[in-house]
Amino acid sequence: MLRLYHQPLCPFSRKIRLVLREKNLAAELVEIEPWRREASFLELNAAAEVPVLVDDDAVVVDSAAICDHLHETHPEPDLLGETQAQRDETRRLVAWFDVKFRREVTDLLWGEKLLRRLKRNGTPSSEALRAGAANIRGHLAYIGYLYEDRRWLAGDVMTLADLTAAAHISVLDYLGDVPWETSSAARDWYAKVKSRPAFRPLLMDRITSIKPPVHYDDLDF
Amino acid sequence: MLRLYHQPLCPFSRKIRLVLREKNLAAELVEIEPWRREASFLELNAAAEVPVLVDDDAVVVDSAAICDHLHETHPEPDLLGETQAQRDETRRLVAWFDVKFRREVTDLLWGEKLLRRLKRNGTPSSEALRAGAANIRGHLAYIGYLYEDRRWLAGDVMTLADLTAAAHISVLDYLGDVPWETSSAARDWYAKVKSRPAFRPLLMDRITSIKPPVHYDDLDF
Numbered sequence: 001m002l003r004l005y006h007q008p009l010c011p012f013s014r015k016i017r018l019v020l021r022e023k024n025l026a027a028e029l030v031e032i033e034p035w036r037r038e039a040s041f042l043e044l045n046a047a048a049e050v051p052v053l054v055d056d057d058a059v060v061v062d063s064a065a066i067c068d069h070l071h072e073t074h075p076e077p078d079l080l081g082e083t084q085a086q087r088d089e090t091r092r093l094v095a096w097f098d099v100k101f102r103r104e105v106t107d108l109l110w111g112e113k114l115l116r117r118l119k120r121n122g123t124p125s126s127e128a129l130r131a132g133a134a135n136i137r138g139h140l141a142y143i144g145y146l147y148e149d150r151r152w153l154a155g156d157v158m159t160l161a162d163l164t165a166a167a168h169i170s171v172l173d174y175l176g177d178v179p180w181e182t183s184s185a186a187r188d189w190y191a192k193v194k195s196r197p198a199f200r201p202l203l204m205d206r207i208t209s210i211k212p213p214v215h216y217d218d219l220d221f
Numbered sequence: 222m223l224r225l226y227h228q229p230l231c232p233f234s235r236k237i238r239l240v241l242r243e244k245n246l247a248a249e250l251v252e253i254e255p256w257r258r259e260a261s262f263l264e265l266n267a268a269a270e271v272p273v274l275v276d277d278d279a280v281v282v283d284s285a286a287i288c289d290h291l292h293e294t295h296p297e298p299d300l301l302g303e304t305q306a307q308r309d310e311t312r313r314l315v316a317w318f319d320v321k322f323r324r325e326v327t328d329l330l331w332g333e334k335l336l337r338r339l340k341r342n343g344t345p346s347s348e349a350l351r352a353g354a355a356n357i358r359g360h361l362a363y364i365g366y367l368y369e370d371r372r373w374l375a376g377d378v379m380t381l382a383d384l385t386a387a388a389h390i391s392v393l394d395y396l397g398d399v400p401w402e403t404s405s406a407a408r409d410w411y412a413k414v415k416s417r418p419a420f421r422p423l424l425m426d427r428i429t430s431i432k433p434p435v436h437y438d439d440l441d442f
Contacts, residue, residue, distance in 0.1 A: 046363070092283055095283035
C-alpha cells in the first residue's frame with residue numbers, strides 16, 4: 001500500500017503523482033501543509049517538506065529519492081530510457097528543471113506568489129517576480145529548442161525529464177505565469193504531456209484563493 | 222577514459238572526486254571556471270556548471286546524474302547500501318545536503334564569500350552570511366544526532382550520504398566557517414571521513430586568494 005503526502009500545487013509532489021500514474025501505481029493521497037510543522041509529519045520527515053512516500057514500512061523522503069525508490073521497486077515502465085546515453089540525458093534534464101529552473105523560475109514566481117501566500121509570510125518581492133518572469137522565457141526557448149529535434153524532451157521516448165519539466169510548468173501555468181506566445185514549440189510539447197491520462201488529476205486540482213486561467217485545463221490550448 | 226571538469230572548491234565537484242576515488246576510478250581532472258562561459262565548455266554543458274564528466278563518448282552533466290552514471294557503469298563498490306531501506310536513507314540524506322543544506326548554508330556562506338570573489342561579482346551580503354552562520358549550527362547538530370546512533374551518517378556503512386555531506390562541509394571548513402566546538406559528534410564524524418584516502422587530494426587543494434585555517438588538513442583536528 002502506497003501513501004503520498006503532498007501539496008496539490010507543489011511541483012515536486014506533482015512530479016511524484018505523475019510518476020505513480022505513469023507506472024500504474026495507486027496511492028492514497030494525503031494533503032499536508034508542511035510549513036505547519038505538525039509533530040506527526042515531522043516524525044516522517046525532519047526536513048518538514050513534501051513529498052513523502054510511505055510504502056508499507058518504508059518512509060521515503062525527497063522527490064528524487066522517491067523516484068529512485070519507485071524505479072527500484074517497480075522498474076516497469078522504465079521512465080529513464082534504455083541506453084546509458086538516454087538515461088544520462090534524462091537525468092541531465094531532470095536536474096536542469098529540479099535545480100536550475102527551480103532556482104531561476106519556480107522559487108521566484110511560485111515561491112513568492114503562492115508559497116508566501118499559503119504560509120502567510122509577507123508580500124512577494126517585486127524584484128524576484130521580475131527576474132522569474134524574465135528567466136522563464138529563456139527556459140521556454142530551451143524547451144522549444146530541444147523539442148524541435150526530438151519527440152520528447154530527452155529523446156524519442158517520454159521520460160522523467162518530461163514529467164519533471166511539466167510538473168514545474170504546470171504550477172506556473174496555474175498562476176498564469178507562462179508566456180506561451182513566446183515559444184510555439186514549447187507549447188506543443190506541453191500540450192502533448194498535458195494530454196496524458198496521468199496528467200488529468202493534476203489539472204482538476206483547485207485551491208480556493210487563486211483561480212487558474214481559462215486555458216489551464218484545456219488540452220488544446 | 223574518464224575526464225572530470227571541476228572547480229577545486231566546488232562541493233559538487235568534490236563529491237564526484239570522492240566518488241571516483243572510492244570506486245577506484247582514475248580520471249583526468251580539468252579545472253574550469255564555468256562562469257567565464259567559454260564556448261568549448263558551453264558545448265559540453267549548456268547550463269555552464271561544473272562538474273561535467275566525460276566518459277569516452279558520453280558527456281554526463283550534473284553531479285547527481287554523474288553519480289547515477291558511475292553507479293550504473295561501475296556498480297562496485299556500491300555507495301548506496303544493500304537494502305532498500307538503506308538506499309532510501311542514503312538518498313534522503315544526499316538530498317538533505319545537496320538541496321536543503323546547500324540552500325540554507327552552502328549558498329549563503331560559500332556562495333557569498335568564495336563564489337562572488339571568484340566571479341568578481343560584488344561584496345558578500347552580510348544578511349546572507351549571518352543567516353548561513355546561524356543555520357550551520359542546526360545542521361552540525363543534526364549530523365551529530367545521526368552519528369551518535371550510527372557508524373556513518375546513513376547507517377552502518379559509509380555511503381554517498383557521507384561523501385555528499387563531507388564535500389559541502391569541506392569547502393566551508395576551508396573558509397573557516399564550521400563551528401566545530403558546537404558538536405563534538407559532528408567533528409568525530411568529519412575526522413573519520415577526512416581520514417579516508419579518497420579525501421587526501423581534496424585537502425591538498427589551495428586557491429591563491431584564500432588560505433584555509435590550520436586545522437583544515439589536520440586529520441586529528
